[in-house]
Amino acid sequence: MYPQFRSPCPVASALDLVGDKWSLVVLRTIFAGRHRYNELAGVAEKISTNILADRLARLEGYGLITKRAYQHNPERFEYHLTQRGADFLPVLQQLAIWAREHIPDRWSLPGWFAEGTARQFYPEPGSEGAALNPRAG
Amino acid sequence: MYPQFRSPCPVASALDLVGDKWSLVVLRTIFAGRHRYNELAGVAEKISTNILADRLARLEGYGLITKRAYQHNPERFEYHLTQRGADFLPVLQQLAIWAREHIPDRWSLPGWFAEGTARQFYPEPGSEGAALNPRAG
DNA sequence: AAGGTCACTTGCAATATGAAAGTTGAGAGG
DNA sequence: CCTCTCAACTTTCATATTGCAAGTGACCTT
Incomplete structure (x- = not known):
């Protein structure tokens, strides 16, 4: 499930999983309620x-997201956060807070993101989660 | 000072600065009190x-660290966190918390890291900052 | 049957990373 | 003076990753 790690350091190990240019941008997009391939491909x-x-x-292989069919004939898929993936929310929140403070002219943080908790994005949108999900509201 | 950003998204923009395999590992090492080139080159x-x-x-160019000579003849340098760089501490802390929860057999988090605040690593080690710095204690 | 959409996959050029060796400036030892 | 070492990079070159564009196949609509 996991790759070879550079070291047992938690920071370095987390980066072995998502320390590239795109992984966290994809996760962010799923947090934002975009679950389908074409929605994910259409980001800014x-x-x-x-x-x-x-x-x-890769994210599915690491257990951060799941892929599941939402219809058949033709079979189409949605990508959702697992608990493991939803637990990345604090990382994204802190990254965003840093950027808001130190890079000019960034988007402001929507409330569902800034005040959200990982639990609201897991297990499934629909019960408690849907209330703060931008596409369910 | 900053590069071309992929978008005004704070998360994506922060990753445009440090979203590669090594930048945050280097920052982590400086937080850990290693400030000289050979110390930084000797990480696990x-x-x-x-x-x-x-x-x-790059980190110096983005204003996250400063390079300053600590002696002359021969001139030798140390790299220190700026406030902007020290403010990355919460990001590293959350990354580490995630890894400790979701990846087995990682190093445990030292107290100076887990309970530290950005302010303790800035402006200069020596006053308040040195107290929690692993190499000063 | 023709055309369209969706969800990828492939080919290939451009860019980034990694390992190892080389360079520069300065002090130390003989 | 000549070599040796050390710190702090720099260069070289092979490999890996990323980016763009085009292609593919399953299914659906007309």
Whole structure:
């Protein structure tokens, strides 16, 4: 499930999983309520589709997201956060707080993101989670 | 000072600065009290020196660290966190918390790291900061 | 049957990373 | 003076990752 780690350092190990240019951007997009491939491919940052497919497969392999069919004929999939993936929310929140303080002219943080908790994004949107999910509201 | 950003998203923008395999590992090492090139080059993760030199230059360019001579004849340098760099502590803390929860057999978090605040690592070790700095204690 | 959409996959050029060796400036030892 | 060492990079070159564009196949609509 996990790759070879550079060291047993927690910081370095977490980066062995998501320390690239796109993984956390993909996670952020799923937090934002975009669960389908074409929604994920349409982000403002213009991720190319080979990278997107690769990152989705990796994040699924690391247990951060799940892929499940939401219809058959044709079979279509949605990517959702696992608890492990949802627990990345504090990391993204702190990254965003840092950026808001130190890089000018960034987007402001929506309330569902700034005040959200990991639990609201797991297990499934629909019960408590849906209330703060931008696409369910 | 800053590069071209992929988008105005704070998360994506922060990753445009440090979203690679090594930048945050270098920052972590400086938080851990290693300030000199050979100390930074000697980390457990075996960073190669060309990458280290490049990341130090980039982090300095982004204003996250400063390079200053600590002696002359021969001139030798130390790298220290700026406030901007010290403010990355919460990001590293959350990354480490995630890894401790979700990846087995990682190092435990030293108290100076887990309970530290950004302010303790800035402006200079020596007054309040030195108290929690692992190499000063 | 023709055309369209979706979810990828492939090919290939451009860029980044990694390992190892080389360079520069200065002090130390003989 | 000549070599040796050390710190702090720099260079070289092989490998790996990323990016762009085009292609593929399953299924659906007309």
